[in-house]
Amino acid sequence: MKNITTILIAIILSSCNSHEESLLHNGEEKKSLNGIWKFLASNEISKDEVITADYSNWNSLKVPGNWDTQEKYSEYVGKGYFQRNFTVPKAWQDKQIRLKFNAVYETTKVWLNGELLGEHIGGYTPFEFDITDKIRVDAPNSVVVMADNTYKRGAWWPWGGISRDVELLANEKLRIVYQHITAEPDFDLNKINFSIKYKVENNEDNPVTVKIQPKIEGVDIDSLTIQVLEKSTATSLMHFESKLSDFKLWHFDSPNLYKLTSELIADGKSNHIVTDKFGIRKFEVREEQFFLNNEAVRMNGVNRIHDHPDFGNTEPDELVINDMLDIKYNLGCNFARLMHAPLSENLLKVCDSIGFLVVEEINVWGEEDPNSKPNNPTTKKWMQDMVERDFNHPSVVAWSVGNELRTVEPEWGEQHLTEGQFQYVNEMLDFVGELDPSRLKTYVSNTAYQAGKIGMEPYEKVDFLCINIYGNAHTIVERVHDRFPQKPLFISEIGLEQIGGTPASKLSDELVGYLNDLKKYPYVTGVSIWSYNDYRSNYKGTPESGYREWGIVDEKRGKKAAYYQLKEIYEGWNATPKNN
Numbered sequence: 001m002k003n004i005t006t007i008l009i010a011i012i013l014s015s016c017n018s019h020e021e022s023l024l025h026n027g028e029e030k031k032s033l034n035g036i037w038k039f040l041a042s043n044e045i046s047k048d049e050v051i052t053a054d055y056s057n058w059n060s061l062k063v064p065g066n067w068d069t070q071e072k073y074s075e076y077v078g079k080g081y082f083q084r085n086f087t088v089p090k091a092w093q094d095k096q097i098r099l100k101f102n103a104v105y106e107t108t109k110v111w112l113n114g115e116l117l118g119e120h121i122g123g124y125t126p127f128e129f130d131i132t133d134k135i136r137v138d139a140p141n142s143v144v145v146m147a148d149n150t151y152k153r154g155a156w157w158p159w160g161g162i163s164r165d166v167e168l169l170a171n172e173k174l175r176i177v178y179q180h181i182t183a184e185p186d187f188d189l190n191k192i193n194f195s196i197k198y199k200v201e202n203n204e205d206n207p208v209t210v211k212i213q214p215k216i217e218g219v220d221i222d223s224l225t226i227q228v229l230e231k232s233t234a235t236s237l238m239h240f241e242s243k244l245s246d247f248k249l250w251h252f253d254s255p256n257l258y259k260l261t262s263e264l265i266a267d268g269k270s271n272h273i274v275t276d277k278f279g280i281r282k283f284e285v286r287e288e289q290f291f292l293n294n295e296a297v298r299m300n301g302v303n304r305i306h307d308h309p310d311f312g313n314t315e316p317d318e319l320v321i322n323d324m325l326d327i328k329y330n331l332g333c334n335f336a337r338l339m340h341a342p343l344s345e346n347l348l349k350v351c352d353s354i355g356f357l358v359v360e361e362i363n364v365w366g367e368e369d370p371n372s373k374p375n376n377p378t379t380k381k382w383m384q385d386m387v388e389r390d391f392n393h394p395s396v397v398a399w400s401v402g403n404e405l406r407t408v409e410p411e412w413g414e415q416h417l418t419e420g421q422f423q424y425v426n427e428m429l430d431f432v433g434e435l436d437p438s439r440l441k442t443y444v445s446n447t448a449y450q451a452g453k454i455g456m457e458p459y460e461k462v463d464f465l466c467i468n469i470y471g472n473a474h475t476i477v478e479r480v481h482d483r484f485p486q487k488p489l490f491i492s493e494i495g496l497e498q499i500g501g502t503p504a505s506k507l508s509d510e511l512v513g514y515l516n517d518l519k520k521y522p523y524v525t526g527v528s529i530w531s532y533n534d535y536r537s538n539y540k541g542t543p544e545s546g547y548r549e550w551g552i553v554d555e556k557r558g559k560k561a562a563y564y565q566l567k568e569i570y571e572g573w574n575a576t577p578k579n580n
Contacts, residue, residue, distance in 0.1 A: 026273035027175065027264070029095070033086055033143070033166040037063045043078040050144060051114045055083045063166060066105075066159040066312030068149075080160050082145040088168060093137050095170035096203050100128035101145075102164035102345070105313070109146040121378060123149075123163070124342040124363065125385035132203075153365045154340050155539035155548060156305050159312040164344065173203040174210060174264060174271040177233060180391040181260050182438045183280040187294045190244045192280055194219075199235045200264065202228035211265045214238075216258060218246055249293050250279025250394045252334040255355035257394070277352065279394025285440065285463050288488050288523035292357075298519070299357065300570050301336025301528040302327055302552065303493060306344065307535035309555050315344040323557070324350045327532060331563075332570045336528040337444065337466065337492050340365050340403050342386040351395035359442065359466070359492075360386060361400035364424075367408045367415075374423035380431055387435045398440035401428035404468060406447045416451035422458065429461040442466050444492050448484065449476040459484045464525070468493035473514035481523055491518065491527040498541075499562050501534060501549040506561045515569045526573075529566060533557065 039061035040053070058081075059072075067073040067080050088097065099112070105123030109116065113136065117129040135141060149160030177199040184193050194216075202208050207230055213223045219242045228234040248256040257277045264272040282293055289296045304323060306313040324347065327333045337359035338347075351358055362382040364371050371379050383401070390396050405421040417425070425443050432441050440463035448457050448467055459465075465487050469476050473494065480489060494514065499505045507515075518524050534551035542548050547555050552563040 026275075027172050027271050029089075029092070029170040031086075031088070031168040031170075033084065033168060034063055035084070036060050037082045037084040037162075039067065039083075040081045041067060041073050041076050041078070042081065045079075045081070050081055050146070051111055053083075055142075058083065061161070063162045064164050064314040066161040066163060066314060068157070068159055068161075069310060069312045076160070077158070078150055079146055079148045082147065082162055083142065085140045085142050086168070087140050088135060088137055088170075090137055092135075092170045095132075096130070096173050096175070097132045097135050098128045098169045098171075099131050099143065100126060100167050100169055101162065102126045102166070104145065104147045104162050104164075105149050105158065105160055106151045107148040111144040113142055122363075122382050122385070123151075123158075125382060126164075126389060127385075128169075153363050153369060155537050155542075156307055157312075157536040157538070159307075159314075161312070163312065163314045172271040174208060174228075174266055175201050176212070176262060176264050176272050176274045177201050178388060178391070179214075179260060179262050179274055179276060180388075181276065181278045183258075183278060184438065185244050185249065185280055185282050185293065187244070187282075192242045192244050192247060193239070194242065195237060195239045196224075196260070196262075197235060197237045198224065198226065198262070199233055200226055200228050201233045202230060204230055206230050208266055210271075212262050213265065214260060214262045216260055218242070247280055250281040250355070251293055252297075252299070252355035252357060255279065255353060255394070257352060260392075276392045278392050279352065281394055283357070283397040283440065285488055287486055288525075290464070290488055290525045297525075298573060299333075299335030299526040300573055301333040301338075301526065302331065302532040302566070303336060303528055303530045304338045304532040305535040306339055306341070307533065307555070309536065315347060317346055320344065320347045321350055323532070324354060324356060326557075328354045328356050331567050333528075335490075335526055337361055337400060342382070342390070345389065348390060348393045348395055352393050356395055357397045358395050359398040359400050360390060360396050361403060361444070362386060364402035364405070366404055367406045369402075369405065372402060372405050372421045372424045374420060374427050376424065379424075379428060383428065383432055384435060387432065391436065396439065398442055398463070399432045399436065400466065401425055401432060401441070401443045403444040404446045405443075406450075412450075414451050416447050416456050422456065425458045426461060429458060433461075440464060442490075444468060449479045453483055457484070459487070462487070464488040464490055466490050466492040468530075469514075470495050473518060477518065477521055477524055481521075487523075488525045489521075489523050490525050493530040494518075494527050495530040495550060498543070498549040499551065499560065501543065501545050501547065501554055502560070503558065504561055505549070507552075507565045512565060512569065515566075516572065519573050 038055040038058040040058045108120040120127040149158045152158040180197040182195045209227050211223050214221045224238045226236045261275045284291050335357040341363040406415040429441050442462045444466040446468045496511045531550045533553050534547040534549050534555040537548045553559050
């Protein structure tokens with residue numbers, strides 16, 4: 001446990017430091033806007049009334065935070081308005097200044113000093129505004145945020161509010177927007193194939209030629225030269241190799257991490273230095289099995305819902321760390337599509353550090369999701385934002401474009417993808433393959449074992465099949481394998497019924513039998529039970545407690561009897577599959 005404790009402390013310290021006002025001495029300064037904001041819940045107030053209000057009459061709410069964790073607003077759905085004043089250092093006079101929100105649920109408008117900066121749709125990915133020409137350096141500034149949680153997908157609670165960090169960022173007029181590193185081992189040739197994609201922003205009034213100098217300990221890397229037009233961005237890709245035997249691989253048993261530090265230089269001046277952690281690993285599909293670093297692996301997990309009665313979906317460090325350490329080290333899990341939405345960045349950092357592999361998914365779910373249509377710029381934006389933010393996390397091994405899309409009619413057992421849903425999945429799989437060809441791609445189906453068949457399911461374009469099973473597990477896996485052979489099958493959700501909310505609540509004998517039997521199928525690469533935790537909901541079938549009681553722990557993480565059953569079952573799974 002000593003190593004686990006060390007990891008935990010390091011992650012907490014790193015996360016806490018990132019929230020403070022700090023001068024990073026790397027060409028970028030940050031100022032946190034977390035803390036107490038003024039708050040008003042109203043579906044009637046007009047825009048003009050909002051931007052001219054006497055905010056001293058509003059209530060107060062902590063940011064990051066959800067209004068529905070407060071008793072007064074626990075059932076409120078609609079628009080919530082947040083306001084706070086802030087100042088910026090005079091030294092920022094000639095800087096390029098951005099206002100960044102790491103997540104607001106779900107539809108957002110932002111005003112600065114009474115002027116609308118813009119709108120954002122989507123509750124789980126970051127967005128920002130360039131406020132260089134709008135900020136007051138010599139006087140207080142007022143920012144007002146509207147968060148509207150009316151939009152709801154899934155059975156979890158649509159927690160309303162500014163759910164992740166808010167910060168001001170100040171840069172030189174030249175900056176690195178992102179650096180995306182891929183480090184893929186070639187075991188036959190004993191080498192690592194590195195590639196780094198850079199996106200550079202130029203806010204100067206003239207074209208600029210910049211030099212980027214990457215550094216990775218133990219690797220000699222040439223610099224890269226990029227030309228960037230005035231008031232624009234440019235991307236460029238570089239490739240290089242290194243000796244594999246000089247490095248340690250990232251694996252769920254040994255999650256070794258390295259640092260990439262890149263310096264942007266123009267006219268002999270350092271403008272921006274960016275550092276990201278990454279891992280060297282190869283996660284691939286060969287016929288009907290997963291391979292991690294040239295080794296066939298079977299991996300199990302649990303689905304974790306971003307939900308807690310005290311914290312809503314804000315994902316504080318302590319909660320995330322405790323949950324993931326429990327899932328990895330106590331339950332013995334190492335792979336899951338944890339949630340039907342982009343995960344919080346601090347959770348991914350924990351997964352990187354402890355060796356937990358994840359499939360990330362955008363929030364497109366169910367039979368009537370209005371976003372499951374082709375040529376949808378909204379879902380493409382969600383996917384692009386998620387991929388760009390999370391590209392460097394070695395824990396992310398695959399992207400999913402949706403969950404349980406299906407027709408409303410006919411009855412269960414005969415449902416299938418609509419033509420529009422089929423086109424949506426096909427198109428989005430192509431799109432995510434363009435965004436990131438280095439990872440696997442999938443979508444989560446519960447129609448593949450109903451009316452779905454080749455020509456009705458996008459079988460050819462997925463690298464592996466994900467299916468959700470709530471009964472008849474043997475029949476379903478055999479049917480899916482017969483219809484869609486030669487691809488791994490991961491049971492992304494499995495369950496039968498809600499477990500119950502008491503410490504004595506247990507998994508049914510039937511479900512225990514399924515979990516024990518599924519390991520006998522060589523093409524089943526693992527299972528993930530729904531779910532780790534109970535979660536707040538008003539979805540049909542929710543008990544009077546107000547929580548869906550599928551969890552092996554309750555909403556406050558109290559362990560049920562089911563927890564210990566699952567722990568014992570997973571101890572019986574082998575990490576390496578055996579062909580029958």
